[in-house]
Amino acid sequence: ALKLYPNANILVTTQRDFEKTNRKRFCAKIATGNYDIVVIGHSQFEKIPLSDTRKADFIRNQIEALEMQMDSLDDNDSRLTVKQLEAKKKNLEAKLKNLLDSPKRDNVVTFEELGADSLMVDEAHNFTKMHNVAGVSTTESQKASDLLMKCQYLDEITGARGVTFATGTPISNSMTELYTMQRYLQQHTLERNGLASFDSWAATFGETVTAIELAPEGTGYRTKTRFARFFNLPELMAMFKQCADIQTADMLKLPVPALVGGKPTNIRLKPSETQK
Numbered sequence: 001a002l003k004l005y006p007n008a009n010i011l012v013t014t015q016r017d018f019e020k021t022n023r024k025r026f027c028a029k030i031a032t033g034n035y036d037i038v039v040i041g042h043s044q045f046e047k048i049p050l051s052d053t054r055k056a057d058f059i060r061n062q063i064e065a066l067e068m069q070m071d072s073l074d075d076n077d078s079r080l081t082v083k084q085l086e087a088k089k090k091n092l093e094a095k096l097k098n099l100l101d102s103p104k105r106d107n108v109v110t111f112e113e114l115g116a117d118s119l120m121v122d123e124a125h126n127f128t129k130m131h132n133v134a135g136v137s138t139t140e141s142q143k144a145s146d147l148l149m150k151c152q153y154l155d156e157i158t159g160a161r162g163v164t165f166a167t168g169t170p171i172s173n174s175m176t177e178l179y180t181m182q183r184y185l186q187q188h189t190l191e192r193n194g195l196a197s198f199d200s201w202a203a204t205f206g207e208t209v210t211a212i213e214l215a216p217e218g219t220g221y222r223t224k225t226r227f228a229r230f231f232n233l234p235e236l237m238a239m240f241k242q243c244a245d246i247q248t249a250d251m252l253k254l255p256v257p258a259l260v261g262g263k264p265t266n267i268r269l270k271p272s273e274t275q276k
Contacts (some may be wrong), residue, residue: 001037008036018044027109046143051110058149059096119154124165128177151184175227185243206230
């Protein structure tokens, strides 16, 4: 930050700033100070809360989207999918009730009160664990949903120009991570194209199949849903490139060691007793 903006007024946080006794004072310092940039760790960023009103609206929107998804299901959809959507709705309703019933905290500085109008997230792939579709990913991390709410807030006040992500591995494990990236960075684009729910996104760009496979521990079998094939990839990449500046290894000319013979060589070894 100093290299890029040598004259900027930069505040760098420390772990001590976010200890329970110092957190309120430090957030007030950010809100009242005239800082150009605040550098903060992922775990510290999560400790700056959004207002309860915004959290409640976010959960209500999720419930509404689930209800629309459930209404759109037809007789061909599996009973398992319906049950999973109903369970998700029940969890969201319980979360909303807990939020509304919890005592109000008047002296907490919220994210909206900090005065931030831009957010730059390094190692952004750490936030890609969101709920997607039954059988593909059914868990959601707290820090991921927290970041999504903050991104949506910044979209509102900046016209969807306030968030920048940086990562070397936007897709490391699954194509669902690309959908999650688009949710953070292109929510309005997804909604405009009728792709806001993962089911509609997956139906447009891929085909999922459910198969029985051996469980990792080797003691039995399990059903696993995964993408079998992808289609409309040029359209998907054209949409993603509206917000992404993609740099490949060839473009970056990264220093890499030369391989003997110019390509990888497989070396076969006998297994050890432990491996046997």
